Amino acid sequence: MPPAPSRKERRRFPSFLRPMTTTSIAVEESPRIRTLLALADDALILGHRISEWTGHAPTLEEELAFANIALDLIGQARALYQATGQNEDELAYLRDPHRFRNALIAELPNGDFAFTIVRLFLVSVASDQFWRSAVQNDDPDIAAIAAKAQKETAYHVRHAADWLVRLGDGTAESHRRAQNALDALWPYTGDIVDRDAWLQAVAPVLARATLTQPAEGWMQPSGRDGRHTEHLGHLLAEMQILPRTYPGATW
């Protein structure tokens, strides 16, 4: 954070004339920190999106389930930010959109329930595969986080898959909505690392849901380089408003 104006400076300039400063921070990104930030930002941004359902979910049971999933993801994000050795809140609240390393799929607006479920499914299958292998990671911080995250993520996959099958194999309308969501989201899955393993896990659930797997065509860029959709700026503007408005305050 930039230093607060000194007493002398304050005296010299009335507040409206004080030189402009920014509350934004930049992070020195070693490969390790970059990996941690990518994982943390995915979890935070998706968790934030899911938390937006609070009070608006289709059933009371689903309110509770979504809150659980959002809490898991926010918890994972916190552990990962902490593993960078930097302040978790500064990382979440004081980075500009182009410094976020999450995949684009996490930041897309929730859409309808089908969109939220299909996204959760596609992302959670990839996370599940990552966390299961990360239990053996050489980095002890990542291995420790993985031990907890893999259990949580296995539940997210189960929950999303159950709904996906219900929606795909439910009514004509729910099928249509689930297929639309799948078609819209598929191009955002281009940066999944082990795509073959991922496809192998995704395909049987899509089949049970009687959904058509989209063709492997054009894919959106990953977003991990900091080029995001138009939506992330709005999400962060809302999320970061208090720490940005009251620099240096403790909450």
Place this chain on the structure above:
Amino acid sequence: MYSQALNTRDTSTDSSPEAIRFQARIDDEQRIEPNDWMPEAYRRTLIRQISQHAHSEIVGMLPEGNWITRAPSLRRKAALLAKVQDEGGHGLYLYSAAETLGVAREDLEDQLLSGRAKYSSIFNYPTLSWADIGTIGWLVDGAAIMNQIPLCRCSYGPYARAMIRVCREESFHQRQGYEIVLTLCRGTTEQKAMAQDALDRWWWPCLMMFGPPDTDSLHSDTSMRWKIKRFSNDGLRQKFVDATVPQGHFLGLTFPDPELRFDETEGHWQFGAIDWDEFRAVLSGNGPCNRERLEARRKAHDDGAWVREAALAHAAKQRKTA
């Protein structure tokens, strides 16, 4: 989050042997269970009270949910989300407790959405700053505890048991809310002003949460005799004021009541007149957020209709193939 015990008109002309045995069990502090005989008025009163309580938990998710995406730190974000989730859980246990009395949750939800059922007036006020989140925890959950601790000994077993778990969580919310306000009051000038503004807006509506003054109940109170209710509205309100005023002073905040003063002889904090016109207006649908709250619930219900239909259709298909 909140229950207000209802005053019931005295309909105690039933002198059947069952009715006499029923009252004797209550006088003996025994719990009434779902399959036990109970007067119809007892059943109706409980359904009304428990479902209003459930609706309050559910509608109460909206004002606090309003700040989940803007919580100022990750720790606060997680805590707020968990709190709002607890309130949803309270709604769920309470609907289940009401169902033991022979009503369906769907019918109770319909009553809420159609505007026939009531819920706590407090949730018709807006949450305008982060300090409101702390203040709601401190005052609204605090008032809920005052109301609900006696309900842990309510004569109806399933309600009393639900309240024990609910009260444990409400006291956690209350401490957490107070800690948010404390942090603001120890913070910057702007933060302290935020906390004072929140207290100014929430104090009187919180006092109204305990319901109309005792002088307004014209009928002898059957709810008391049935041990659904154990303290009068004014009694609980006074207890709340006595517990809360010193907490507010410790924070360095001022209550928006020039008449507030400690009465040495009575040992109570005396407070000014409550604006009951405002209370009646909010209760009858004319509070700042009544329409928005119901609209939000209806929208969630309507937007979710196709999802619930899909789940039913899928379950039916599964049964056919099973």
